[in-house]
Amino acid sequence: MSATLSNYLTITAIFILCTWAIYLPYRMGQLHFMMIANMVISAYLGALFSGAVVSGSQVQEAINLNLHWPFILTLILGVVVSGLLGYLISLAIGDAPCFAVVIVGFAFMYLTKAIAENTTALGRTFGMFRVPRIVEGLSNSQNRLFLVCVCFFFVLLVGFWIYRFDKSKLGRAASSVFVDRDLAVSLGINVKKMGSLLQTASSALGGLAGVLYLYTLRAISPSFITFHNVGLFMTMLFVGGYTTQWGPLLAVPILWGIPLIMPESLQVWKNVFYAVILIGILMLKPEGVITRPLLRRLNNLVFKRRLKPAGSGKNLS
Amino acid sequence: MNKNKKLILICVMLLVVSLSGWSRPSAETGVEEWQIPFLNILTGPIASIGGYLQWGAERAAEEINAAGGIAGKPVRIVSIDTGMEPAGGITEMSKLLDSALVVMGPVPEPVILAAVPLAAEEGLYSFTATTSYEYVADFYPWAISWFPPTTERLAPIISGWLNHIGASRVVQFVENYGVWAGMAKAHEQGVADAGATLLRQVDVSTDAVTFGPLAVNALQQNPDAIIFACNPQKIPSIINELKSRGWTRMSNLLIFSSGDAPELYSVGGSNINGAMIYNYVDPGLSSPRWDAFRAAYKAAYNGSEPPSLSPNYYDAVYMIKSAIEGAGITGDPSRLAAERILLRDYCNEIQNFEGIQFTWSNNHGYPKNKPLYLFEIQNGAKIKVLEIIPE
Numbered sequence: 070m071s072a073t074l075s076n077y078l079t080i081t082a083i084f085i086l087c088t089w090a091i092y093l094p095y096r097m098g099q100l101h102f103m104m105i106a107n108m109v110i111s112a113y114l115g116a117l118f119s120g121a122v123v124s125g126s127q128v129q130e131a132i133n134l135n136l137h138w139p140f141i142l143t144l145i146l147g148v149v150v151s152g153l154l155g156y157l158i159s160l161a162i163g164d165a166p167c168f169a170v171v172i173v174g175f176a177f178m179y180l181t182k183a184i185a186e187n188t189t190a191l192g193r194t195f196g197m198f199r200v201p202r203i204v205e206g207l208s209n210s211q212n213r214l215f216l217v218c219v220c221f222f223f224v225l226l227v228g229f230w231i232y233r234f235d236k237s238k239l240g241r242a243a244s245s246v247f248v249d250r251d252l253a254v255s256l257g258i259n260v261k262k263m264g265s266l267l268q269t270a271s272s273a274l275g276g277l278a279g280v281l282y283l284y285t286l287r288a289i290s291p292s293f294i295t296f297h298n299v300g301l302f303m304t305m306l307f308v309g310g311y312t313t314q315w316g317p318l319l320a321v322p323i324l325w326g327i328p329l330i331m332p333e334s335l336q337v338w339k340n341v342f343y344a345v346i347l348i349g350i351l352m353l354k355p356e357g358v359i360t361r362p363l364l365r366r367l368n369n370l371v372f373k374r375r376l377k378p379a380g381s382g383k384n385l386s
Numbered sequence: 387m388n389k390n391k392k393l394i395l396i397c398v399m400l401l402v403v404s405l406s407g408w409s410r411p412s413a414e415t416g417v418e419e420w421q422i423p424f425l426n427i428l429t430g431p432i433a434s435i436g437g438y439l440q441w442g443a444e445r446a447a448e449e450i451n452a453a454g455g456i457a458g459k460p461v462r463i464v465s466i467d468t469g470m471e472p473a474g475g476i477t478e479m480s481k482l483l484d485s486a487l488v489v490m491g492p493v494p495e496p497v498i499l500a501a502v503p504l505a506a507e508e509g510l511y512s513f514t515a516t517t518s519y520e521y522v523a524d525f526y527p528w529a530i531s532w533f534p535p536t537t538e539r540l541a542p543i544i545s546g547w548l549n550h551i552g553a554s555r556v557v558q559f560v561e562n563y564g565v566w567a568g569m570a571k572a573h574e575q576g577v578a579d580a581g582a583t584l585l586r587q588v589d590v591s592t593d594a595v596t597f598g599p600l601a602v603n604a605l606q607q608n609p610d611a612i613i614f615a616c617n618p619q620k621i622p623s624i625i626n627e628l629k630s631r632g633w634t635r636m637s638n639l640l641i642f643s644s645g646d647a648p649e650l651y652s653v654g655g656s657n658i659n660g661a662m663i664y665n666y667v668d669p670g671l672s673s674p675r676w677d678a679f680r681a682a683y684k685a686a687y688n689g690s691e692p693p694s695l696s697p698n699y700y701d702a703v704y705m706i707k708s709a710i711e712g713a714g715i716t717g718d719p720s721r722l723a724a725e726r727i728l729l730r731d732y733c734n735e736i737q738n739f740e741g742i743q744f745t746w747s748n749n750h751g752y753p754k755n756k757p758l759y760l761f762e763i764q765n766g767a768k769i770k771v772l773e774i775i776p777e
Contacts, residue, residue, distance in 0.1 A: 071483075071484060072480040072481075072483045072484070072504070072508065073480050073481045073483075073484075075480075076476065076477055076480040077477075080473070080477065122524075186562060187562060193562065193567060194496065194562060194563060194564055194567070195495055195496055195499055195521075195564075196472075196496060196499065196500075198499045198500060198503060199503060199524065209507055209508065282473075285476075286472060286473060286476050286500055287500075287503060287504070288472055288476075288499055288500040288503070290472055290496045290499070290500070292470065292471060292472060292496050293471075293472070293473070295471075297469075297471075329477065329481075336428070336465075336466065336467045337428050337429050337467050340429070
């Protein structure tokens with residue numbers, strides 16, 4: 070597999086996970102950007118524990134933990150620590166309104182960035198690099214293929230989990246909070262517990278994406294924490310459709326892929342391209358391309374017509 | 387929304403998508419045209435630096451093409467924007483792994499540290515012509531460094547300046563951005579070498595907008611010399627605050643090389659007259675190539691002097707030309723791996739390369755005899771005070 074294709078596929082898979090991490094709390098109306106901070110925290114943890122190094126003039130002052138944890142352990146560590154952080158914060162903001170959650174998310178993003186930029190052991194503004202390959206002993210191309218498989222395995226796993234969640238009582242409860250919080254409370258839904266669950270899941274998902282991102286780039290720096298990435302994930306969620314989990318599956322490969330094949334003269338305009346797409350979608354289809362009614366229509370189209378014999382006139386529904 | 391509006395929006399989106407669908411020119415080198423991909427920063431916070439790096443590379447390509455090209459074939463610089471994002475750098479680098487003979491860039495160091503390891507593993511030589519040895523030494527022989535280790539090159543100019551002005555108590559303004567903290571460390575070594583006392587560092591935050599408290603922080607330590615290692619736009623403001631609090635010894639202010647940018651002079655004006663600055667380019671040099679370069683740059687940039695890094699990729703393109711012609715590289719895709727090694731080995735050990743400003747030689751991928759200059763600023767012009775050539 071070529072490096073270009075494997076890079077495209079792995080980053081696509083990781084960005085699907087990232088977009089789902091924003092999608093989950095937004096099921097009950099919270100935009101939780103703390104997942105970006107968690108992504109970076111878990112990536113740094115992975116870098117520290119996998120034996121990555123810092124560079125340049127900081128080498129002499131860096132703390133070398135001399136640990137060489139395998140991928141699976143760093144992955145578990147990243148997910149657990151991120152989930153735990155998300156849970157602790159959710160104790161305070163589990164039932165907070167959307168705006169407050171956004172502010173907390175940004176605060177954590179820039180707190181993480183400031184800590185990373187000023188910590189020599191983390192390589193300050195350069196970050197850490199030379200992260201080991203996911204499996205030592207395999208060639209570069211075999212490693213890339215393996216990483217693609219790992220990333221899509223997690224997309225399937227997380228996707229299945231979100232699918233089950235969406236179809237469950239909890240999923241419907243989250244939807245009711247999104248539509249009318251007071252009504253949800255009157256129905257006996259514990260908004261704080263619901264927020265806590267979704268924020269923790271979002272953070273853990275951010276942690277998972279962070280470690281996968283680390284092993285894809287084999288480097289991490291504070292420069293990942295930018296408004297650009299917030300905007301990118303938001304665009305992917307809102308263009309694809311924020312009411313179902315399928316939106317990101319459609320939007321991420323397209324939005325991440327198209328700028329990669331843009332001619333060089335248009336490269337500098339890629340942010341404008343994202344903006345035009347986002348504005349266009351918000352004007353034409355405010356809920357995004359894939360909506361629940363669309364899924365219902367597709368469902369009817371694919372399944373119910375098969376059940377209904379042509380011309381029978383019998384209503385099977 | 388009525389149908390017409392919808393139609394217009396759909397047309398706009400189709401236009402964007404169709405433009406995006408244009409096939410990207412292949413980065414493959416071929417015998418018809420030498421394509422040199424340049425992983426640059428054309429958007430983002432330091433896009434202006436990327437702009438003049440690009441300008442230098444394009445100018446070299448124009449000159450080379452006007453003189454008959456490289457081995458008789460024209461050369462084209464393929465500009466690629468990483469947006470200063472490591473992920474963008476890796477993605478763009480990965481597109482070049484199977485086809486490019488050599489890659490210029492990436493820029494700056496955070497992108498270098500992310501993307502060059504990938505290129506090194508795949509045997510693609512990176513022309514990192516803005517960075518110092520310590521940032522690419524790990525990837526030798528697959529990356530070239532344009533400058534020797536930071537401490538090795540900066541410490542002598544700092545001690546030379548301190549001896550020149552006879553100062554003994556130094557305070558430093560440092561902004562923690564990119565390589566600047568590393569440069570500040572090297573300054574400290576120079577202060578120690580000169581036998582001067584280094585006072586407590588004054589940190590300049592990236593989002594600082596008022597500088598009075600920082601000036602007070604520095605002055606209360608009673609320094610007799612000050613070094614600036616921070617954003618060029620902030621330096622004139624800090625100098626202003628220092629002067630308003632009684633600082634008069636302008637030659638005892640030293641601006642580091644990254645401060646040598648157009649905004650230093652446009653914001654500073656005559657207020658920074660007399661301050662010292664060090665960098666790697668002597669604008670006062672007179673040679674036919676440099677004079678033409680300088681005149682063209684001034685014409686392109688509204689009369690501004692060429693900044694310190696502006697000739698780097700100009701020289702890089704000429705060095706690649708020299709390697710292709712000197713090592714007998716054909717550009718035949720079937721010999722790509724072997725010719726990458728030929729080019730790499732040629733450049734890593736190039737001898738007496740005639741750069742636009744001076745002639746230098748490489749040893750293990752980095753130069754040891756590039757000079758460094760100390761200037762006094764007068765109305766936007768730089769008057770040479772010292773020249774340090776490493777032994």
